Amino acid sequence: xxxxxVRIEGVSKSFGSFQAVKNVSLQIEKGEIFSLLGxxxxxxxxxxxxxxxxxxxxxxxxxxxxVDMAAVPPWERPVHMMFQSYALFPHMTVxxxxxxxxxxxxxxxxxxxxxxxxxxxxxQLTPFATRKPHQIxxxxxxxxxxARALARQPKLLLLDEPLAALDKKLRExxxxxxxxxxxxxxxxxxxxxxxxxEAMTLSDRIAVMDQGVVRQVGRPGAVYExxxxxFVANFLGxxxxxxxxxxxxxxxISVDVPALGQTVIARxxxxxxxxxxxxxxxxxxxxxxxxxxxxxxxxxxxxxKDLAYFGKDSLYRVxxxxxxxxxxxAVNAAxxxxxxxxxxxxxxxxxxxxxxxxxxxxx
Amino acid sequence: xxxxxxxxxxxxxxxxxxFYVPILSMIVYSFNASRLATVWGGFSTKWYGxxxxxxxxxxxxxxxLEIAVISSTTATILGTMAGIALARFTTFRxxxxxxxxxxxxxxxxxxxxxxxxxxxxxxxxxxLGWPAARGFTTVTLAHITFSMVFVxxxxxxxxxxxxxxxxxxxxxxxxxxxxxxRDVTLPVISPAILSGWLLAFTISMDDVVITNFTTxxxxxxxxxxxxxxxxxxxxxxxxALATLIVLTVGLCxxxxxxxxxxxxxxxxxxxxxxxxxxx
Numbered sequence: 001x002x003x004x005x006v007r008i009e010g011v012s013k014s015f016g017s018f019q020a021v022k023n024v025s026l027q028i029e030k031g032e033i034f035s036l037l038g039x040x041x042x043x044x045x046x047x048x049x050x051x052x053x054x055x056x057x058x059x060x061x062x063x064x065x066x067v068d069m070a071a072v073p074p075w076e077r078p079v080h081m082m083f084q085s086y087a088l089f090p091h092m093t094v095x096x097x098x099x100x101x102x103x104x105x106x107x108x109x110x111x112x113x114x115x116x117x118x119x120x121x122x123x124q125l126t127p128f129a130t131r132k133p134h135q136i137x138x139x140x141x142x143x144x145x146x147a148r149a150l151a152r153q154p155k156l157l158l159l160d161e162p163l164a165a166l167d168k169k170l171r172e173x174x175x176x177x178x179x180x181x182x183x184x185x186x187x188x189x190x191x192x193x194x195x196x197x198e199a200m201t202l203s204d205r206i207a208v209m210d211q212g213v214v215r216q217v218g219r220p221g222a223v224y225e226x227x228x229x230x231f232v233a234n235f236l237g238x239x240x241x242x243x244x245x246x247x248x249x250x251x252x253i254s255v256d257v258p259a260l261g262q263t264v265i266a267r268x269x270x271x272x273x274x275x276x277x278x279x280x281x282x283x284x285x286x287x288x289x290x291x292x293x294x295x296x297x298x299x300x301x302x303x304x305k306d307l308a309y310f311g312k313d314s315l316y317r318v319x320x321x322x323x324x325x326x327x328x329x330a331v332n333a334a335x336x337x338x339x340x341x342x343x344x345x346x347x348x349x350x351x352x353x354x355x356x357x358x359x360x361x362x363x
Numbered sequence: 364x365x366x367x368x369x370x371x372x373x374x375x376x377x378x379x380x381x382f383y384v385p386i387l388s389m390i391v392y393s394f395n396a397s398r399l400a401t402v403w404g405g406f407s408t409k410w411y412g413x414x415x416x417x418x419x420x421x422x423x424x425x426x427x428l429e430i431a432v433i434s435s436t437t438a439t440i441l442g443t444m445a446g447i448a449l450a451r452f453t454t455f456r457x458x459x460x461x462x463x464x465x466x467x468x469x470x471x472x473x474x475x476x477x478x479x480x481x482x483x484x485x486x487x488x489x490x491l492g493w494p495a496a497r498g499f500t501t502v503t504l505a506h507i508t509f510s511m512v513f514v515x516x517x518x519x520x521x522x523x524x525x526x527x528x529x530x531x532x533x534x535x536x537x538x539x540x541x542x543x544x545r546d547v548t549l550p551v552i553s554p555a556i557l558s559g560w561l562l563a564f565t566i567s568m569d570d571v572v573i574t575n576f577t578t579x580x581x582x583x584x585x586x587x588x589x590x591x592x593x594x595x596x597x598x599x600x601x602x603a604l605a606t607l608i609v610l611t612v613g614l615c616x617x618x619x620x621x622x623x624x625x626x627x628x629x630x631x632x633x634x635x636x637x638x639x640x641x642x
Contacts, residue, residue: 054531074534081535087528091550100546104537135636152537 003066005030005156005188006051011060012212013046020046022212023060028156033182033189035199037235038209044192047209048158051190052081065155075104080154084161086145088133094144095120095129101152119147122181139170146178150185159191163198175201196236200224208232229363230279237283239359240326244280246272252355255280259324265297266358279361284329286357289316289343290350298358300326300351304343314342318349326351386609393602410599411607420604423588427568430499430584434506435563441507442514442563443556447548449515450522468512477576480505484577497579505577506567513566514559521555522548 006028013021021043028034036044049055053074062069099116120126123143163171200220207217216232227233244255253266306317316328397404484501533543571586
């Protein structure tokens with residue numbers, strides 16, 4: 001097995017009595033875009049700052065390219081960081097900002113200038129080389145910060161909420177630009193973000209963090225479709241979650257869901273036993289909404305209580321006879337006027353879903 | 364509406380009169396031909412001539428400038444270091460004590476600072492033989508002590524409002540701590556350092572109380588000279604001197620105003636550049 005680029009072994013960090021990071025172990029491969037995803041205060045930024053060397057772990061070790069980083073100061077690490085505030089040097093031009101790191105390398109003046117020009121081209125800022133940071137737009141500042149961090153060809157680039165300061169349109173565009181730059185340079189990216197969509201689109205793998213602990217690591221699809229806990233399921237996208245009890249295990253699993261007033265059939269999974277209490281969860285987009293009664297195992301009847309129309313899709317909140325509310329996401333595939341919509345307020349509807357879509361969460 | 368407007372204008376007029384009529388009358392009387400400060404004896408510029416040929420005034424002005432330059436520069440170096448330390452090192456042994464000691468002179472009555480400096484210098488002279496006599500050195504030292512706190516306060520508040528990430532970014536890009544200080548921290552806080560220096564310089568230039576306590580024979584700064592001359596009665600040449608000082612200060616304020624106006628226009632242009640770059 002080849003050595004991963006970054007190996008984090010049992011790292012914890014405490015600030016006084018507050019434990020920001022608890023026993024985190026992660027391996028990040030060369031060339032990956034790896035995201036640390038979590039809400040504020042989950043420890044993702046602290047972990048990033050430990051990789052950069054601004055904080056020392058209270059416990060555990062960090063290896064980058066096989067070298068223990070414990071005694072390596074920030075200025076000697078083969079790691080560069082793109083700060084959330086971009087942290088551009090306000091008194092230097094775009095050019096000088098990008099070239100700042102190169103000053104500390106043994107490099108000819110001509111080589112340095114060539115590298116700066118190359119970076120300016122990479123982020124398409126050549127016409128703005130002699131501007132100061134306050135003379136360019138927010139999106140351009142973000143690109144200067146990126147170019148500055150990439151100029152010294154780091155083994156690892158740390159990005160702290162790289163897109164948080166940009167507006168929505170620019171963010172989408174920049175996301176793809178980041179991915180293409182990563183592809184061209186081959187540098188490993190670790191991205192800290194609180195935005196699940198950003199993490200899903202950017203990354204090869206995601207680590208979902210909560211209260212200093214890594215809850216799940218995996219490819220975006222795997223984490224979204226096969227969450228290992230109610231927390232992860234809820235953090236990535238939304239779910240309908242109900243308490244349930246396993247009643248039978250055969251080719252498929254039957255669970256009794258009191259809130260729905262019926263038994264739900266789920267695909268067989270390992271690690272559950274009859275009589276076990278767990279959470280039955282369903283993603284809103286996995287449920288189909290019907291205007292007429294349908295046959296089959298997992299069918300619920302109810303009335304539309306709320307309706308939110310988003311244009312390309314709609315969110316229905318369906319009240320069941322038991323009083324439970326189920327959210328359903330439906331794509332508005334057909335063009336329809338207001339009065340010929342799929343379902344309207346107070347309409348009687350039937351909901352159906354595939355046993356394979358049912359999530360049984362024990363955590 | 365109309366009435367309250369009249370009222371406001373009247374009050375404004377009174378306010379300005381309160382500030383500037385004394386200064387104006389002083390300027391007018393500096394052109395008084397009469398020797399008596401309060402009796403108008405016709406227009407004359409002879410007191411300016413007297414003033415310029417007065418070697419004592421020239422010497423005092425030079426001395427004041429020397430003391431001000433040396434003390435404000437030293438105070439700026441020390442004060443900047445203290446300001447950076449207080450802003451960056453949030454936890455070290457005795458930080459609260461240090462912070463208190465640094466800012467205490469800000470609220471200490473000048474008389475107390477003056478007396479304690481005097482006693483300190485006398486004791487030093489007795490036990491160490493240095494400073495042998497009070498004069499240039501002791502005045503400069505005293506000025507450093509009480510003007511340093513202003514620099515510290517200004518630098519500290521600038522440091523606290525600056526983005527810490529900028530220094531971290533420099534360090535991250537391979538700069539050792541001293542390089543971070545040279546390349547990033549000092550340039551970013553340089554406006555604060557400059558205004559700290561200017562403040563220290565101004566305070567040193569016009570200090571009477573503390574200088575009075577710490578000075579010795581032969582070391583007469585300009586404020587002390589004016590003070591001792593006035594004790595014998597206000598003479599028109601003092602009026603002339605004061606007029607020249609007002610003129611200097613006025614020109615400085617005017618220059619600062621023009622500079623600020625220009626900086627504002629430059630900032631406005633930069634904002635437009637940034638906006639257009641966005642399109």
